[in-house]
Amino acid sequence: MSDTAAPLARRSAAESYLRVLHALMLRDMRTRFGGSHLGYAVVVLWPVVHTFMLVGIYVFRKVPAPIGDSRALFFATGAVPCLIFQYVSREVMKAVMMNRPLTYYPQVKVFDVVLARIIVEIVTGFLGLLVVCAILVAFGIDPRPADAIIAVGGYCAAILLGIGIGTINVGIISFFPAWIMGYQLFSIAMYILSGVMFLPQYLPPEIYHVLKYNPATQIIEWVRLGYYPNLGAQVDYYYVILFALFSLTIGLLLERFVVRQRT
Template sequence: MQLEIPSLGPRSIFSKAERIDSYLRVLNALMLRDMRTRFAGSYWGYLVQVLWPVAHMFIIATAMAFRHVPPPFGDSTMVFAATGAIPALAFQYISREIMKGIMQNKPLTYYPQVRTLDVMFSRVLVEIVSSFLGVMLILTILFALGLNPIPKDITTAICGYLSAIALGIGVGTVNVAIIQVFPGWLLGYIGIGILLYIASGVMFLASDFPEQIYYYLKWNPILQLVEWVRLGYDPTLPITIDYIYLFLWIFGSLSLGLALERTIGRRGSA
């Protein structure tokens, strides 16, 4: 799919408004290009991205049912699986797809109207929309099955989910800086992402482990984000969230990533 880059036109008294309009059209073009090229060059293929969290939920719930494992909290295995898969995948997809977006759209940054940050921002918007659509679809399916997916503390669950998105943006920004120097980092990060997903407590309740093991598991920020969401469903869980640690990860990774991107971008343009 070709990307039509809008021209800013001659400077005038309306140049600021023209630049804003051009910037929005660039973002719109980048987002549409991403949605068209992600799967088989069709907008219908974009639905695959939305359906992945649903697939994860069913796979985890089916595996637990096959092994006759009761849900660690609540009455529904599917609700338990959803509370883990949603925040973990929100982080994983955003942090990975921002990096892939830069690799796929790098030639577009040679246009003066398109910057690396524009490509990153457009991919973040697409991933956030995809994540929200996935959440809505999961809630719809759970309601249709006669289950109650509404958390007891909605604010806590939403804050945990939004923090997972924020951390995904921060780590994804760092990945963008790394991938421009070491292109092979994409494969390395995919492997790391799988390990983080397995150790993030999506398929188990980490607080059920012995204290010595649980202590080391909590160094994984994804696990604490999953626990944050689950705490909204069952406030009585023996979970303590280290909010300072999580916010250090979120703001630290975002600051580091932007600083690295700016430094690498300057070297690349020199």
């Protein structure tokens, strides 16, 4: 009897956890941006609008692309991975602040809230990327990368880095809530300096060497290598992945030993 009871108990616990996670994801998707059912569509389109505002400004000003024939494609390949990273890292942090009352229920833990937001942001980023590609196609621009494996790997690295930095942010705001504003300012500086609007390798070698320590810079170069094989950039793939995994490890340790102690 006990041999069959244990697997059933584990399955029941897993099903209960999945139901909690599913409920958190649905609540997240339905309550953001005013609680309307169209709110999630706004969440998806928000970074898309951000991307094409940037693209539109540079196309309108007729700023030439440093590489390739399409201004829109060049700026999109820089903005999209950077925004994916920044949105994931920021929204994971905001999830805990917005859903903290839910953690008063014994079935809901802070980690559950973080995991639910991570899954939602991954889906959101993927849908946003599809919308960007669809808009580029509508304007007669081919969004297909020359090397799809490299480009997709860069997008996945952006998501992983966003998750890692986001979990660290969760730990920081547990004892310093003002960090949510500080990270906004930090994100703006990173956005400007990461190479979204320029090619970092054209800078003096000393400056370029310093910028390479910024994993977001290397992620943008990673994605662009998938579109421009002759880009000439050297991406340290191990550094980017290890940086993201190390950040995630630190974030999980903070969640275990700091966040849980304060909730």
